[in-house]
Amino acid sequence: MDLLQELEGVLGKANLLRGDDTKAYRADWMGKYSWHPLAVARPADTDEVAAVMRLAHEAGMPVVPISGNTGLAGGTNADGVLMLSLGRMNKVREIRQDARIAIVEAGVILSSLHDAVDAQGLRFPMTFGARGSAMLGGLLSTNAGGSNVLRYGNTRALCLGLEVVLADGQVLDIMSELHKDNSGYDLKDLFIGAEGTLGIITAAVMKLVPAPRAHATAMVAAPSLSGALVLLNRLQEATGGAVEAFEYMPGSFVDAHLEAFPKARAPFEARHDVNILVEVGATAPRDAMLAEDGSLPVVTYLEEVLVGLMEEGAVLDAVIAQSDAQRNEMWARREAAAEVMTRISPRVDTDIALPLDGVATFLERMEEILPSIDDDARHLEVAHLGDGNIHFSVLCSRNDPALMDQITEQVEEVVVAMGGSFSAEHGIGISKKPSMARRKNPVALALMRQVKTALDPKGIMNPGKVLPDA
Ligand SMILES: Cc1cc2nc3c(=O)[nH]c(=O)nc-3n(C[C@H](O)[C@H](O)[C@H](O)COP(=O)(O)OP(=O)(O)OC[C@H]3O[C@@H](n4cnc5c(N)ncnc54)[C@H](O)[C@@H]3O)c2cc1C
Known part of the structure; x- marks a missing residue:
């Protein structure tokens, strides 16, 4: 039996999409990346995710997890490989008012969690423009930020526990509800922000806060x-x-x-x-x-x-x-x-973080530098200023990859010199891999590769994302 037949056996014909049925899964939100997946698996629960991963692992088939597909870094690009959609795993399993937690499946849409929690007089305080489509598994995998980080922190700060299906189909149950648990390495934080390169997040325990009156x-x-x-x-x-x-x-x-x-x-x-x-x-x-x-x-x-x-x-x-x-x-x-920016091209987008009192200096430096690279370039940005995250875009004069790379490198140069980061909240995906190769501390990069090899020795988890090619 070939892999697709075996997957059909696990999921049922209706939940293994093939051919034209995969149309909705062939491009990212920005329309910047497009691909043709081999098939899209739509498991209903953690057991089915584990079964899919066991079969994919045996066959050495790469797997790309997809939640709401609103990511802005090309992380769901899946040409010729299996996509695994978390969309059917959309139950809010439990909201516990006294413990101030919500136990959710990875496919719960952010705005659905807001509604469920609001109905109990509480609040899940993460929010951003894509809340009607982005799902908890995607938020966790990109360690999403948004508009309220200055008061409540990013997704990592709002998560107490996780359930993860590993590359070989083992289920890692660390669904802790604890605020303190110093029992060894913090595995949860390894999977948060890993963009699907280490495992598939299937469920999580999220913190709730009092609703503003x-x-x-x-x-x-x-x-x-x-x-x-x-x-x-x-x-x-x-x-x-x-x-x-x-x-x-x-x-x-x-x-x-x-x-x-x-x-x-x-x-x-x-x-x-x-x-x-x-x-x-x-x-x-x-x-x-x-x-x-x-x-x-x-x-x-x-x-x-x-x-x-x-x-x-x-x-x-x-x-x-x-x-x-x-x-x-x-x-x-x-x-x-995002809509305002995406209608303008050619454009170089960045997603940078700086100390709060460095934002003005950064913008001044870029005003000075940009004309020397491209006479007609303009910059256009918005910023979560309260946490120092700027979405700094350069509207350049021509669609010239060499020029666009030069602009990205120059932004990085200034950001790194000021103690900032070239990646604040959208993740690395494909789009920031060159920046990872250029700017990430080499010791940190080597450690990341070792972690990847230890957890995914066959390299089937969202390959080609986050880590620069060796
Ligand atoms: C209009 C708009 C506004 C936005 N505003 C913000 C903002 O303010 N702040 C912000 O941080 N982001 C923002 N984003 C980016 C995006 O919404 C976030 O990155 C979001 O967290 C992605 O969630 P998703 O469910 O769409 O994930 P997807 O796009 O489906 O996936 C993102 C990445 O995570 C991986 N992945 C998905 N699900 C899983 C899983 N269950 N297990 C393992 N890996 C998984 C994918 O393979 C991919 O690499 C915005 C996007 C749009 C379109």
Whole structure:
């Protein structure tokens, strides 16, 4: 019997897609990468994932896991090999209010987890624009970040335990619910962010937090990025660290957004270079209860800080959302970033991390350097400024791979010299493999290769991703 027949025996004909039935699995979200998988396995549970992996391992068949396929690094590229979709493993197994945990299968869509948890008066605090498609297994495998990292951390910080099917089909059950467990090496953290190169995440124990009772959300114009950091720090002090999001959009991004979405509105009457979307979440009842004069304390904190900073000149203008509709409008602008960027080409995208007080210097350095590489290049970025992550794109004059590589290398050069990282939250996939080869510490790279060989000696787990070719 050949492998596909055996897989059909395990999964049933309907859940081993072949030929034209694989159409929905042949390209990434950006349309940057496309491929033809041999077949797509759609297991229903961990036992079926294990059975698929045992057969693939025996046959030496590469396997590429796929969750929501919203990854931005080409990690689901699977030409001529088996894809394994987690989409049918979509149960929220349990929400335990007192322990503040959710036990989920890997195919649970992020927004479905939000809904399930909200219904219990709690919150899973990771969010970003692709929440309607991205799945927990994908979030864990890319160690996704998003807009609330400054308060709640990235996906790794929100995970207590994992279930992983290894390359040979063994099931590693480390579904710990513990906040403390120093019993040897932290295997969980090895699989988080591994982009499917070490095993297949099938389930996880995720942390929950209290749901904010109210939000104060505003668009703020600052004279400079350093002025914006004064606002961030002042607000953190005034609210006891309750700033949930601090997102930077330069004037050029606001212009590009208006061009892409002609029905959208500008955040301010005047055009500003530094626009910040700031959100404070009030979890304590005292911050969310209407005062006698009808004001909401969490909004009052924000207003007071903004008024003080306007007097000091560190804030130029501000609009505080007065309704859910206004809050949604502010978020829609920021969350449209991927759509705004992908309609412009040729383009070099990067996903870098810097110390918060280095972001302005980085942008100045790039302004100086870019004309020497490409006279007509412009840069366009958005940033999770609260955690130092910039999605810095260069709109270059021509579709010339050598020029585009040169731009990427120059960005890396500046970032690394400033103590930053060339990869903040989207992962390495295929797109950042050259950067891994150039910039990753060689000792770290050698250790990663040893880990890969130990866990996947036949090299069948998402081959060709993350690690540069030897
Ligand atoms: C509009 C938009 C906005 C975005 N905003 C953000 C943002 O703010 N922050 C952020 O971090 N990311 C963001 N992303 C990127 C993307 O949504 C995240 O990387 C997300 O975590 C990917 O989840 P997914 O389910 O789509 O994974 P996929 O794209 O299916 O997979 C991603 C990688 O993980 C591997 N993988 C998937 N599932 C498993 C599994 N169960 N076990 C092992 N490996 C697996 C895949 O092989 C691949 O290498 C955005 C993307 C879009 C399109």
